[in-house]
Amino acid sequence: MAKQAIINEFREAPPRVSEWQRFFRVFFQRKIVLFGLIILALLVLTAIFAPLLAPFSPVTGDMAESLQQPSWKHWLGTDIQGRDSLSRLIYGSRTALAVGFGSVILAGVIGVGLGMLAGYAGGITNMVIMRIIDALMGFPMILLALVISAVLGSGLLNVVIALSVATLPGYARVMHGLTLTIRENDYVLAERAMGASNVRVMFMHILPNSLPSMIVLITIQLGALILAEATLSFLGVGIQPPDAAWGAMVADGRRYLLTHPWLSISPGIAIMLVVFAFNLVGDGLRDALDPRLRGIL
Amino acid sequence: MTAYILRRLLGAIVVLLIVTLIVFFVMQLLPGDPLVIFLGQQAGSGSISQEQLEQLYIKYGLDKPLIVQYWNWISGVVQGNMGESIYYHDDVGGLLLQRFPITLDLGIKSFILYNILGMGLGMVAALRRGKWLDTFSTILSYIGVSVPVFWLGIVLIYIFGLKLDWFPIASYHLPWENFAANIHESVLPVVCLSLMGWAVIARQMRSSVLEVISQDYIRTAWSKGLTERAVVMKHMLKNSLIPVITLMGIGLGLMVGGQVVIEQVFAIPGIGRLLITSVFNQDYQVVQSTTLIIAFIVIVVNLIVDISYGWFDPRIRYE
Numbered sequence: 001m002a003k004q005a006i007i008n009e010f011r012e013a014p015p016r017v018s019e020w021q022r023f024f025r026v027f028f029q030r031k032i033v034l035f036g037l038i039i040l041a042l043l044v045l046t047a048i049f050a051p052l053l054a055p056f057s058p059v060t061g062d063m064a065e066s067l068q069q070p071s072w073k074h075w076l077g078t079d080i081q082g083r084d085s086l087s088r089l090i091y092g093s094r095t096a097l098a099v100g101f102g103s104v105i106l107a108g109v110i111g112v113g114l115g116m117l118a119g120y121a122g123g124i125t126n127m128v129i130m131r132i133i134d135a136l137m138g139f140p141m142i143l144l145a146l147v148i149s150a151v152l153g154s155g156l157l158n159v160v161i162a163l164s165v166a167t168l169p170g171y172a173r174v175m176h177g178l179t180l181t182i183r184e185n186d187y188v189l190a191e192r193a194m195g196a197s198n199v200r201v202m203f204m205h206i207l208p209n210s211l212p213s214m215i216v217l218i219t220i221q222l223g224a225l226i227l228a229e230a231t232l233s234f235l236g237v238g239i240q241p242p243d244a245a246w247g248a249m250v251a252d253g254r255r256y257l258l259t260h261p262w263l264s265i266s267p268g269i270a271i272m273l274v275v276f277a278f279n280l281v282g283d284g285l286r287d288a289l290d291p292r293l294r295g296i297l
Numbered sequence: 298m299t300a301y302i303l304r305r306l307l308g309a310i311v312v313l314l315i316v317t318l319i320v321f322f323v324m325q326l327l328p329g330d331p332l333v334i335f336l337g338q339q340a341g342s343g344s345i346s347q348e349q350l351e352q353l354y355i356k357y358g359l360d361k362p363l364i365v366q367y368w369n370w371i372s373g374v375v376q377g378n379m380g381e382s383i384y385y386h387d388d389v390g391g392l393l394l395q396r397f398p399i400t401l402d403l404g405i406k407s408f409i410l411y412n413i414l415g416m417g418l419g420m421v422a423a424l425r426r427g428k429w430l431d432t433f434s435t436i437l438s439y440i441g442v443s444v445p446v447f448w449l450g451i452v453l454i455y456i457f458g459l460k461l462d463w464f465p466i467a468s469y470h471l472p473w474e475n476f477a478a479n480i481h482e483s484v485l486p487v488v489c490l491s492l493m494g495w496a497v498i499a500r501q502m503r504s505s506v507l508e509v510i511s512q513d514y515i516r517t518a519w520s521k522g523l524t525e526r527a528v529v530m531k532h533m534l535k536n537s538l539i540p541v542i543t544l545m546g547i548g549l550g551l552m553v554g555g556q557v558v559i560e561q562v563f564a565i566p567g568i569g570r571l572l573i574t575s576v577f578n579q580d581y582q583v584v585q586s587t588t589l590i591i592a593f594i595v596i597v598v599n600l601i602v603d604i605s606y607g608w609f610d611p612r613i614r615y616e
Binding site for chain 1: 455
């Protein structure tokens with residue numbers, strides 16, 4: 001009887017598991033990834049519905065209510081200009097996401113393009129591009145972003161440009177490596193034997209096949225970018241007042257640290273939670289999409 | 298090995314050259330008249346006549362084509378002449394030299410601390426997989442990459458400086474001036490600076506040890522009857538260090554970036570603080586040279602890491 005069961009088991013075809021099922025199983029293997037996803041969902045919702053959620057205006061304060069301690073009216077207190085700290089925190093999510101996504105898109109498109117071109121073309125093109133990428137990598141990321149935004153001046157767009165230049169070498173490096181591997185596959189050879197153009201090979205084969213790794217990289221980068229944006233605005237070169245940015249809130253609250261510690265502490269917790277969430281989700285995606293990247297990203 | 302070192306050295310020189318071009322190019326992006334920017338407000342306010350302005354143009358070589366300006370700047374830097382700060386009215390090289398020991402002091406302490414702690418913790422986490430130290434290490438590595446360094450500095454100042462009064466804040470002595478005070482003052486900034494590197498190294502070390510642990514030579518070492526100490530120290534440690542070594546260079550880049558911020562938070566008069574102050578003073582001569590020097594240091598350290606990598610792992614040399 002038992003023997004028959006074993007034989008039956010062998011006769012049956014392996015269970016069919018769709019790609020999506022496998023993806024979700026691995027992705028949610030660690031419960032904490034779900035926690036990360038929830039935080040990110042809350043972040044996006046907060047940013048979208050900021051005007052509805054914020055109890056007060058983030059830019060105009062009531063001077064009569066300057067430097068209030070946390071209370072039922074002002075959950076996180078008010079700053080020196082009497083602005084509600086919670087409202088500024090809520091609006092700050094918009095700044096963080098705008099800079100994060102803006103820089104990821106700009107740096108991703110340029111970085112991936114350069115990396116793919118260098119890896120696919122090889123020879124002198126490869127050498128020139130990759131040497132420039134190496135040189136950009138020689139600068140500590142935050143230093144390069146700081147100097148570029150200092151030179152360009154403050155403002156959202158300039159911060160995005162500065163952070164993009166500082167982070168694009170990362171995409172280019174990874175994409176370069178991926179292109180070199182994918183290029184050697186037989187299906188690329190077959191496609192070329194059929195007379196496909198270089199552009200077709202790059203966009204129809206190399207780019208789609210590198211997508212899983214790129215999604216992982218982008219997710220992890222989003223966290224790093226939000227951290228970098230906060231650092232720039234903390235130093236005073238990023239988003240300018242009166243717009244709300246978490247890093248600037250930490251810097252502003254510093255002067256009242258002894259009497260009003262929450263002014264500095266609460267935006268920092270927001271930054272940490274968001275960056276933590278992006279890292280968690282990025283790690284989950286990596287395990288589910290491309291486990292080979294473990295230890296590299 | 299010599300060929301490998303030469304190849305790496307050549308590569309590093311090319312990269313350094315491009316770095317100088319990038320720094321020069323970024324500075325060209327400054328909007329407005331470079332002379333007005335370099336001289337500061339006095340030139341813009343009209344207190345200098347047109348004639349004087351033109352003389353200054355010639356004096357600073359700004360009438361020359363860009364390529365000549367670049368050459369003049371770079372040959373000056375090589376000879377130790379980095380121009381004059383418009384804010385401090387002092388030689389930029391001198392300013393940097395004055396602050397360099399301070400930055401180096403904190404940097405070396407953090408570098409040593411995060412490498413030892415990171416490797417140690419990663420190793421123990423892998424050997425005691427699933428135990429509380431492993432969980433602690435995982436949590437720490439997430440916190441380390443998520444926490445904003447500047448915020449951590451402020452929180453530490455609040456708790457240990459203002460509330461508990463355990464450590465002095467906003468003071469700094471060089472180690473050879475007052476060693477005890479220096480150590481006391483370094484604790485908080487060094488903890489902040491090393492946390493991220495600590496996290497990154499521990500994470501890599503853990504997965505690296507886990508990989509080595511299942512290798513045949515480790516089983517052989519155990520079955521030969523070697524002590525745990527011998528297996529761990531002689532066979533595991535050496536082999537799992539290889540991927541970690543590359544991270545030392547990356548960690549350094551992270552740390553130097555953090556240092557710029559931390560010197561600002563703790564009011565430590567190092568190169569990082571000089572850079573930030575100069576950004577706000579629009580003292581671009583200083584910004585330009587400081588950026589170049591920092592990039593130079595990072596690249597040289599990475600070169601050393603690369604070369605030692607080839608020494609530890611001979612397979613790398615023939616790639």
